[in-house]
Amino acid sequence: MVDIKNDIFQIILNGIESSIIKISDDTQLIGNDGVLDSMKLVEICLMLEDFAEEKKFEFDWTSDQAMSKSRGMFRTAGSLAAEFINQMESKG
Amino acid sequence: MIIVTGSSKGIGLAICERLQFLEIEVFGLSRDVSNATFPSTSCDVSSYEEVKKVALKLKKEGKKISGLINAAGIASMNLAVTTPPNVSQKIIKTNLLGSIFCCQLFSPLMMRNKYGFIINFSTIAVSLGLKGESVYAASKAGVEGFTRSFAREMADFNINVNCIAPGPIDTDLLKGISANQIHNIVSQQIIPKQFSPSDISDLVELLIDDRSNSISGQVLHVGGV
Numbered sequence: 317m318v319d320i321k322n323d324i325f326q327i328i329l330n331g332i333e334s335s336i337i338k339i340s341d342d343t344q345l346i347g348n349d350g351v352l353d354s355m356k357l358v359e360i361c362l363m364l365e366d367f368a369e370e371k372k373f374e375f376d377w378t379s380d381q382a383m384s385k386s387r388g389m390f391r392t393a394g395s396l397a398a399e400f401i402n403q404m405e406s407k408g
Numbered sequence: 409m410i411i412v413t414g415s416s417k418g419i420g421l422a423i424c425e426r427l428q429f430l431e432i433e434v435f436g437l438s439r440d441v442s443n444a445t446f447p448s449t450s451c452d453v454s455s456y457e458e459v460k461k462v463a464l465k466l467k468k469e470g471k472k473i474s475g476l477i478n479a480a481g482i483a484s485m486n487l488a489v490t491t492p493p494n495v496s497q498k499i500i501k502t503n504l505l506g507s508i509f510c511c512q513l514f515s516p517l518m519m520r521n522k523y524g525f526i527i528n529f530s531t532i533a534v535s536l537g538l539k540g541e542s543v544y545a546a547s548k549a550g551v552e553g554f555t556r557s558f559a560r561e562m563a564d565f566n567i568n569v570n571c572i573a574p575g576p577i578d579t580d581l582l583k584g585i586s587a588n589q590i591h592n593i594v595s596q597q598i599i600p601k602q603f604s605p606s607d608i609s610d611l612v613e614l615l616i617d618d619r620s621n622s623i624s625g626q627v628l629h630v631g632g633v
Contacts, residue, residue, distance in 0.1 A: 354561070355564040355565075358516075358519065358565075359519075361516075362516060362519060362520055365516075374464070378512070
């Protein structure tokens with residue numbers, strides 16, 4: 317699962333299109349200190365959809381809690397990776 | 409491929425036939441597709457799950473979607489105070505939520521290609537505030553507001569979102585409206601004539617043309633108001 321997490325961090329990094337930022341569990345994705353604007357966020361979701369397809373499951377990024385800033389999966393890079401892995405394990 | 413909702417009759421069907429005439433690949437969505445003469449699937453657009461199933465199927469099949477035309481709609485001419493709650497809910501669910509669901513679920517298929525267009529449908533009842541159409545007008549006013557905001561959200565992905573607002577077009581939606589009432593509405597248009605489904609198809613043809621790529625977030629009033 318560490319590999320999957322690293323792949324997701326790499327996808328986020330590619331989405332940001334910057335080699336300067338290092339992605340870690342605590343990297344905030346959205347909000348005031350977030351590294352993603354709304355367009356980049358959607359682009360990363362589409363990339364994760366494709367990545368999920370490779371892993372033979374459907375990544376759902378439209379759930380009720382997805383966009384909740386406090387508990388949503390887009391809060392940090394770590395929470396996004398955790399939700400991706402959670403969906404992969406439950407649907408796989 | 410262009411997805412057209414409400415493809416089994418009225419304006420939706422006329423648009424599908426026009427697109428076919430132009431040799432553009434069409435995929436119709438309608439509750440009843442038994443008489444469809446082009447690729448279609450049964451789908452109630454007011455059901456998020458049903459629309460999602462269609463979107464997933466198209467994605468799995470690798471279909472390249474260039475456009476979405478949300479022509480599905482229902483109407484019920486009635487005073488607001490005499491409209492049963494289930495009718496109000498059905499109108500809002502089909503007209504407003506149906507358009508929103510289709511935009512939400514089909515636009516990612518276009519966002520991948522950074523190209524596309526979406527055409528929603530409103531009505532002259534919104535701008536004229538027609539008596540007896542308040543719930544219907546409310547649902548379509550929602551579509552207009554959604555169109556304007558969604559157009560901004562889609563602009564980064566090179567997807568144009570517009571809305572066509574026709575006056576009384578001769579379709580099933582006009583059942584129960586007298587010739588006098590139609591004349592009264594039409595007379596309030598800038599061009600006081602009743603337009604046809606073919607005129608709406610002309611406008612669609614104009615909006616899907618690449619030369620219209622500077623138009624987004626607009627409500628186009630057929631006949632003018």
